[in-house]
Amino acid sequence: xxxxxxxxxxxxxxxxxxxxxxxxxxxxxxxxxxxxxxxxxxxxxxxxxxxxxxxxxxxxxxxxxxxxxxxxxxxxxxxxxxxxxxxxxxxxxxxxxxxxxxxxxxxxxxxxxxxxxxxxxxxxxxxxxxxxxxxxxxxxxxxxxxxxxxxxxxxxxxxxxxxxxxxxxxxxxxxxxxxxxxxxxxxxxxxxxxxxxxxxxxxxxxxxxxxxxxxxxxxxxxxxxxxxxxxxxxxxxxxxxxxxxxxxxxxxxxxxxxxxxxxxxxxxxxxxxxxxxxxxxxxxxxxxxxxxxxxxxxxxxxxxxxxxxxxxxxxxxxxxxxxxxxxxxxxxxxxxxxxxxxxxxxxxxx
Amino acid sequence: xxxxxxxxxxxxxxxxxxxxxxxxxxxxxxxxxxxxxxxxxxxxxxxxxxxxxxxxxxxxxxxxxxxxxxxxxxxxxxxxxxxxxxxxxxxxxxxxxxxxxxxxxxxxxxxxxxxxxxxxxxxxxxxxxxxxxxxxxxxxxxxxxxxxxxxxxxxxxxxxxxxxxxxxxxxxxxxxxxxxxxxxxxxxxxxxxxxxxxxxxxxxxxxxxxxxxxxxxxxxxxxxxxxxxxxxxxxxxxxxxxxxxxxxxxxxxxxxxxxxxxxxxxxxxxxxx
Numbered sequence: 355x356x357x358x359x360x361x362x363x364x365x366x367x368x369x370x371x372x373x374x375x376x377x378x379x380x381x382x383x384x385x386x387x388x389x390x391x392x393x394x395x396x397x398x399x400x401x402x403x404x405x406x407x408x409x410x411x412x413x414x415x416x417x418x419x420x421x422x423x424x425x426x427x428x429x430x431x432x433x434x435x436x437x438x439x440x441x442x443x444x445x446x447x448x449x450x451x452x453x454x455x456x457x458x459x460x461x462x463x464x465x466x467x468x469x470x471x472x473x474x475x476x477x478x479x480x481x482x483x484x485x486x487x488x489x490x491x492x493x494x495x496x497x498x499x500x501x502x503x504x505x506x507x508x509x510x511x512x513x514x515x516x517x518x519x520x521x522x523x524x525x526x527x528x529x530x531x532x533x534x535x536x537x538x539x540x541x542x543x544x545x546x547x548x549x550x551x552x553x554x555x556x557x558x559x560x561x562x563x564x565x566x567x568x569x570x571x572x573x574x575x576x577x578x579x580x581x582x583x584x585x586x587x588x589x590x591x592x593x594x595x596x597x598x599x600x601x602x603x604x605x606x607x608x609x610x611x612x613x614x615x616x617x618x619x620x621x622x623x624x625x626x627x628x629x630x631x632x633x634x635x636x637x638x639x640x641x642x643x644x645x646x647x648x649x650x651x652x653x654x655x656x657x658x659x660x661x662x663x664x665x666x667x668x669x670x671x672x673x674x675x676x677x678x679x680x681x682x683x684x685x686x687x688x689x690x691x692x693x694x695x696x697x698x699x700x701x702x703x704x
Numbered sequence: 705x706x707x708x709x710x711x712x713x714x715x716x717x718x719x720x721x722x723x724x725x726x727x728x729x730x731x732x733x734x735x736x737x738x739x740x741x742x743x744x745x746x747x748x749x750x751x752x753x754x755x756x757x758x759x760x761x762x763x764x765x766x767x768x769x770x771x772x773x774x775x776x777x778x779x780x781x782x783x784x785x786x787x788x789x790x791x792x793x794x795x796x797x798x799x800x801x802x803x804x805x806x807x808x809x810x811x812x813x814x815x816x817x818x819x820x821x822x823x824x825x826x827x828x829x830x831x832x833x834x835x836x837x838x839x840x841x842x843x844x845x846x847x848x849x850x851x852x853x854x855x856x857x858x859x860x861x862x863x864x865x866x867x868x869x870x871x872x873x874x875x876x877x878x879x880x881x882x883x884x885x886x887x888x889x890x891x892x893x894x895x896x897x898x899x900x901x902x903x904x905x906x907x908x909x910x911x912x913x914x915x916x917x918x919x920x921x922x923x924x925x926x927x928x929x930x931x932x933x934x935x936x937x938x939x940x941x942x943x944x945x946x947x948x949x950x951x952x953x954x955x956x957x958x959x960x961x962x963x964x965x966x967x968x969x970x971x972x973x974x975x976x977x
Contacts, residue, residue: 408975408976413799413800413975415975436800436801436802443800447793447794449788449792449794459714463711463714466706
């Protein structure tokens, strides 16, 4: 299935007076969004997600390369596809002194839409009853929902949501998940940018991770999750070094974890009895045991270096060397120094 | 284009500044006329609508007391029209609906010109009515001919047009500066200190080509004047006519177009972030 958003060599440099220029996005070759699916667009804060989205929406001009949305260049001809694209960028933006309904009505008029469209989306996001209140009086969650209503007004084929769960309470997040999944099930393409990985993991079909403005990995959710390594059993025990040695004797690979009394064992949770038996046979008794699934969060941390990325690189002088590649394939945070990540799709595509 | 114009009209008129600034001005006019009425009644003087208020049978002095306020109002409306969108981030939202920036700016300018023009005309007509009422109560309206009323209509219409152009000028300047407060404060400083003060005194031949001077002349229908000579010349400093009100209107139009063209160039190149 063809991707709706295609980026080729996308580069964006922000010029700053009397300071070094900032490279926000560096050479992105990327495809996002397929009809009927949710695509998670992930990256630490400052990784270039919002800049990429703004380029796709024609709001900012790429320094090099380009973005095609529904086959048209978004920098020059986004107006041809604008009626098919709904978006929230960064945070909900509406007039604080206008009611929610008035804000939506003004947008609907801009698109030549029937005012019944406003009623429809207000119902979808559950703001009926509060729609006459001023936007400025809304909670962050309500603002987020109104912004989503605004993005849904056009009944778009492509919905781009930048951090849609920001400020939502747990119930709101659950509703948002259902809403986004429901939109995708109607055959629409949804691109969700977020750093709330647990939320993304529950609703996405495909995932892209960027860091420092570069592509780290992209592919189906299961493929990306494979970067997390296998499921683990985490053991809490007093004599950790002895325990690691004992487990090694039993043929189980164990690694120390950052907490002093914790170690992890690369083993399926169903085989956790092997761990307790191996330790008990050698007179070692654990005080805690839990499972740790291979999650998107762990994959994300592994792929992005396990922490916040370095600040965005500064621009290389024209004709000078390119900025150094980011540290995109570090060892897992709790793995031994000599362990390596499994090979996976998309690695090294930056 | 029609939905865009309709949306822009509603967007402008939904703004409080568009409604309350003119209402506030109308209130100030009423208070001012009330004070004038109290003073006139106290002095037992006899005012004439034609000679004391309209100025002459061309009504060129009719809006003298408020001629500076209406362009300021129009400028502020134009500046805040675009500035508020930029400040709240709505501009970003709007551009995902109408990404053609020239089209968007064109629609917004057109709506600004028409709306500010209508508001200024309404205020000018209201002020005229107040003056007429004051004269009728405290003095005389004798000498008010059909020709005078025709000239009054001309003053009101031209004042509206000048205000409309000033709204577009404000919109353009704000877009250029990307800061509505800076544009408004800068405009007030420019108007009071630079154009009406420094340039008018020290560079009178330059001052006659500046926007506010020409707007006032165009609205009133009187020629643009400048100071000729100085205290050391044989005849001393005198005020002379430089050019007529039609040329003044054209000068104002040129300033507005220049501001809008520059704003459009900057706006189309600008990253909306």
